[in-house]
Amino acid sequence: MRLPAAERRQQLLATALEVFAEKGFHDTSMNDVAAAAGVTKPVLYQHFPSKRELFRQLLHEIGEQLRQSIAEAWGSAEGGREELERGFEAYFEFLAKQHASYTVLFGAGTRRDAEFAAEVRAVEESIAEGIASRIMIEGITEEHRRFLAYAIVGMAEGSSRQVMLEHLDLDPRTLAARVSELAWAGLRGIRPTGH
């Protein structure tokens, strides 16, 4: 099965995603990825200079996808409350429909490695900044606002973990409704920084 370079590259990325999602970065060898794609190792090295670089590119691509989905969701909504909820919906949809991507991005040993962590952080930061800019509360500091934004991102991550753990199959809309209800009500209860 011969393929032109561009196609092969895409196939390798897709295959790598599956394998990394299943076994994690460290327990996956370049051989594993190559074999899963039906080729041999040197082919992989024709497209990616190293294992780390393959993984980094993968992370980047996945990260951009999530980032963009959420950004689009925000764009298609009106008013802080609805933007928030649509954003969460996009997030949980990503979790549901691109499970392997979600696992690689947030579940793998990703945060340990400085270079990989930077990729993940960029996504999280982008989401958090988006949320922060939608928090309209009088009398709180910029730093406090961002703190709350990260806490809200954490809510999504925490509840996702539980959904995965207990194999709940709640649809993204329900999850988003629940989380944004918690977040929105929480934000409305915030008093000015420093009591």
Next chain:
Amino acid sequence: MRLPAAERRQQLLATALEVFAEKGFHDTSMNDVAAAAGVTKPVLYQHFPSKRELFRQLLHEIGEQLRQSIAEAWGSAEGGREELERGFEAYFEFLAKQHASYTVLFGAGTRRDAEFAAEVRAVEESIAEGIASRIMIEGITEEHRRFLAYAIVGMAEGSSRQVMLEHLDLDPRTLAARVSELAWAGLRGIRPTGH
């Protein structure tokens, strides 16, 4: 520097904590740990049967510490709101004062490995269950209650990450006050399951 077995074991665990916190599980060799402790590899193997087991025992010990700190905090408070806040305070105190432990428990590639993930999950579950049992809302399902509990655990994790990232040195009480304000207000705004 010869040491009796029990002391050596403790020293090795303490050393392993530091090294694993700095370099992560995969980038730390048994030699690294041994050398950092001022001994050679076989000594390590006299106390721990394998690298995995060393790490697992470490995780377990650390996990128990965090779990117990929070449980104590809950015990010393009265009323849901204050229990929640004291619990968060214990959590953020752990983050501040036992930074290496926090890093190993939540920051390392811990969640990828099934066996290691189980240790971390046990801690998280214990915290989440504690929170769930303190959520007094009429008309929500048990499953909804637990979902909210995990979301709240996520808040703590998310905001911790931001505190670490931006090197904020806010004291645990302030952090706890902010997070519990968000969580408590959020919970008060939850309507019965299913709108």
Next chain:
DNA sequence: TCGAAGAGTTACCGAACAGTAACAACGGAC
């Protein structure tokens, strides 16, 4: 003082695996 139990070391094995050099086969252009 002497000997045995415990503490620690040196020196090694074998496997796994990232990465590469050298070679083979396909397939389109002419």
Next chain:
DNA sequence: GTCCGTTGTTACTGTTCGGTAACTCTTCGA
């Protein structure tokens, strides 16, 4: 048909590292 660039393979290297066998050194009780 016959080039020739592209795609792919076989077979290898070098290193890292978990784990172990066989030993030496120390200490302390009788």
